[in-house]
Amino acid sequence: MSAIRVTVWNEGRHEKKNKAVQSVYPNGIHEVIAEGLRAEGFAVRMATLDEPEHGLTDAVLAETDVLTWWGHMAHGDVDDAIVEKVHQRVLEGMGLIVLHSGHFSKIFKRLMGTSGNLMWREHGTAGEKERLWVTNPAHPIAAGLETYFELPNEEMYGEPFGIPEPDSLVFVSWFAGGEVFRSGACWYRDQGKVFYFRPGHETFPTYYDANVRRVIANAVRWAAPTNGPRVIVANRPVPLENI
Numbered sequence: 001m002s003a004i005r006v007t008v009w010n011e012g013r014h015e016k017k018n019k020a021v022q023s024v025y026p027n028g029i030h031e032v033i034a035e036g037l038r039a040e041g042f043a044v045r046m047a048t049l050d051e052p053e054h055g056l057t058d059a060v061l062a063e064t065d066v067l068t069w070w071g072h073m074a075h076g077d078v079d080d081a082i083v084e085k086v087h088q089r090v091l092e093g094m095g096l097i098v099l100h101s102g103h104f105s106k107i108f109k110r111l112m113g114t115s116g117n118l119m120w121r122e123h124g125t126a127g128e129k130e131r132l133w134v135t136n137p138a139h140p141i142a143a144g145l146e147t148y149f150e151l152p153n154e155e156m157y158g159e160p161f162g163i164p165e166p167d168s169l170v171f172v173s174w175f176a177g178g179e180v181f182r183s184g185a186c187w188y189r190d191q192g193k194v195f196y197f198r199p200g201h202e203t204f205p206t207y208y209d210a211n212v213r214r215v216i217a218n219a220v221r222w223a224a225p226t227n228g229p230r231v232i233v234a235n236r237p238v239p240l241e242n243i
């Protein structure tokens with residue numbers, strides 16, 4: 001079987017403007033996410049906002065089995081025409097993994113049909129502890145994990161989260177401040193699959209974490225196209241032999 005083709009998309013603006021982010025991700029958040037996926041044997045390419053067509057040309061999208069999406073400060077700069085193309089590819093079966101502040105991206109809100117709103121807290125430069133509990137141990141995205149894992153330094157996201165009821169909820173996070181959050185959630189959209197995964201604030205080394213890398217790799221395998229029947233509109237003739 002040929003390798004799953006992953007495109008790691010990153011806004012890439014914090015890394016250009018913020019020294020604290022540069023010190024954690026000197027070559028960009030996308031490079032560290034891609035590094036983790038290459039180690040799993042996926043065929044990985046990268047694309048960023050400031051490339052022509054945000055690096056998501058028709059050819060790139062056609063050759064992408066799973067797209068990962070990290071954005072934060074420039075959601076509004078993403079061209080609606082590109083969002084439309086990504087949306088169509090998801091409906092056709094391309095997997096989409098939306099990371100952290102991507103909860104406010106055009107593509108996520110469009111696929112969900114909801115606000116994506118949530119409560120958040122940046123608690124000083126060290127953030128706070130996040131404990132991610134596995135709530136569906138049978139789900140392929142939880143493969144190889146313990147009952148929970150922790151990230152010592154993260155930003156807090158709290159409920160209520162403006163998403164539709166997930167088709168499967170794989171993780172719920174607890175934060176040292178006391179909040180909980182649906183931090184790993186799956187949806188089906190026509191032939192496509194969407195996974196939202198919460199951790200990944202730009203000033204913390206979250207994408208170097210072995211458990212986070214395992215989750216993203218598992219999510220790529222889960223979200224990859226399955227070649228099910230196409231969802232089309234067509235006039236279906238009456239099968240006369242059955243009448």
Ligand code: ZN
Pocket residue numbers: 100101155200201202
């Ligand atoms: Zn953040």
